[in-house]
Amino acid sequence: xxxxxxxxxxPGMVVAEDILNYKNEIILTANTRINDxxxxxxxxxSIMVVPIKExxxxxxxxxxxxxxxxxxxxxxSTYNIYFPVYKNLMMSAVTNRTPIKMEQLMEVYRNIIVCxxxxxxxxDYLYNMLPGEDDMTHAHCLNSALIAGVFGTWLGLxxxxxxxxxxxxxxxxxxxxxxxxxxxxxxxxxTSEEYRLVMRHTTIGHDFLAGYGTFDQHVLNAALQHHERCxxxxxxxxxxxxxxxxxxxxxxxxxxxxxxxxxxxYRQKLNPFQIIANYENEGFVRYDYAAIKSILSHIAGSQLGxxxxxxSGQIGEVILINEKALSRPLIKLNTDNSLIDMSANPQLxxxxxx
Numbered sequence: 408x409x410x411x412x413x414x415x416x417x418p419g420m421v422v423a424e425d426i427l428n429y430k431n432e433i434i435l436t437a438n439t440r441i442n443d444x445x446x447x448x449x450x451x452x453s454i455m456v457v458p459i460k461e462x463x464x465x466x467x468x469x470x471x472x473x474x475x476x477x478x479x480x481x482x483x484s485t486y487n488i489y490f491p492v493y494k495n496l497m498m499s500a501v502t503n504r505t506p507i508k509m510e511q512l513m514e515v516y517r518n519i520i521v522c523x524x525x526x527x528x529x530x531d532y533l534y535n536m537l538p539g540e541d542d543m544t545h546a547h548c549l550n551s552a553l554i555a556g557v558f559g560t561w562l563g564l565x566x567x568x569x570x571x572x573x574x575x576x577x578x579x580x581x582x583x584x585x586x587x588x589x590x591x592x593x594x595x596x597x598t599s600e601e602y603r604l605v606m607r608h609t610t611i612g613h614d615f616l617a618g619y620g621t622f623d624q625h626v627l628n629a630a631l632q633h634h635e636r637c638x639x640x641x642x643x644x645x646x647x648x649x650x651x652x653x654x655x656x657x658x659x660x661x662x663x664x665x666x667x668x669x670x671x672x673y674r675q676k677l678n679p680f681q682i683i684a685n686y687e688n689e690g691f692v693r694y695d696y697a698a699i700k701s702i703l704s705h706i707a708g709s710q711l712g713x714x715x716x717x718x719s720g721q722i723g724e725v726i727l728i729n730e731k732a733l734s735r736p737l738i739k740l741n742t743d744n745s746l747i748d749m750s751a752n753p754q755l756x757x758x759x760x761x
Contacts, residue, residue, distance in 0.1 A: 423458040482522040526557035552576040575629035582612025628652035636693040684734035
């Protein structure tokens with residue numbers, strides 16, 4: 408809503424609140440669409456200013472409200488300024504072997520994150536970004552670095568460790584820049600040969616970064632081990648829990664989270680509860696248990712108060728998070744205010760959040 412002078416009114420504008428005269432009588436009710444006759448009426452009543460609805464006031468979904476907010480517009484504008492800077496730094500390193508100056512990458516990080524007032528808001532902004540198809544690899548890495556700062560804070564890491572985690576996130580997937588785009592983002596199932604090529608990005612990235620001789624060992628390990636899993640099901644060496652670098656474990660969570668929050672040619676981005684459910688369905692055995700539980704608890708908690716649609720078609724509000732089943736909250740239905748405990752209704756699932 409904004410308040411404008413009566414003389415700036417134009418037909419088609421919508422009144423945001425009831426307009427009263429000096430006798431406290433309603434002249435125009437909220438949601439009235441202005442016409443010339445009404446403008447003349449306001450003039451006769453000596454109304455000087457009028458509250459008018461803005462575009463964001465007509466938004467009906469959370470996605471629309473976020474993208475129309477001034478905060479998001481500022482974030483998106485800044486992101487679009489610094490994204491090419493990050494991309495050029497990475498491409499220059501890969502194609503020309505230009506030294507990767509981590510301070511330049513951290514400057515990109517700092518300039519973007521100041522546009523979000525909280526970690527939850529930053530994740531919300533990233534979730535509602537619309538990356539260009541040709542830039543998905545670079546967007547994945549830049550977004551991972553931004554997410555790393557949020558997750559590192561949620562995990563209670565020291566400032567030095569948070570900075571190191573961000574550095575890991577900036578470059579851990581650099582090996583993918585050597586994989587042909589048409590294979591990396593192929594919508595169909597990869598052939599065995601193509602999958603083996605994609606799997607090589609971990610060793611390619613590690614060896615490339617190691618060749619500089621300047622990167623922290625944790626950064627090198629994150630590049631090599633971010634597809635290792637605590638239950639031994641990962642690659643390239645099928646390492647288990649204690650054999651995997653601590654920072655690589657964190658990056659594994661960041662990597663999969665960012666991938667699930669981004670659209671792919673074969674699916675839409677997943678909503679927060681679908682993302683949490685994916686981790687829960689794996690029994691948390693593939694990831695560092697303490698880290699994944701802490702991160703998912705924060706994500707679930709950030710959804711309180713949101714409206715959701717269930718696979719049954721019902722719509723309601725998230726009013727309580729179930730700590731033992733984070734993807735299955737307590738829902739208050741909009742139709743009759745009745746409650747649905749999703750943990751007691753396994754056939755139900757949240758298909759959208761708004």
